[in-house]
Amino acid sequence: MVxxxxxxxxxxxQLTAYDSPPDALCFTTRFVDGLKDDIKSVIAxxxxxxxxxxxxxxxxxxxxxxxxxxxxxxxxxxxF
Numbered sequence: 164m165v166x167x168x169x170x171x172x173x174x175x176x177q178l179t180a181y182d183s184p185p186d187a188l189c190f191t192t193r194f195v196d197g198l199k200d201d202i203k204s205v206i207a208x209x210x211x212x213x214x215x216x217x218x219x220x221x222x223x224x225x226x227x228x229x230x231x232x233x234x235x236x237x238x239x240x241x242x243f
Contacts, residue, residue, distance in 0.1 A: 164225040168218050190214045
C-alpha cells in the first residue's frame, strides 16, 4: 500500500508541477479507483474529502486487513 501511495503522490506532483491542478476530488477519486477491491469498497463509502484523508484511510484499512489475515492463520487453542 505504501508503494502505491508513493507512486500516486509522485504522479500527482508531476502533474501539478506543469499545470494548474484539477479539482482535488479528481485526484482522490482516481486514487480510490486504483485501490484493491476489498479496500476500495471500504474507502469509497467513507467519501474522503481529500487525497491525504483517502491515503490515511487506505493505510489503516490495509493494516487492519493484514492483522485479520494473521489472526485467521493462527492455530486454534486446543483446550479440551
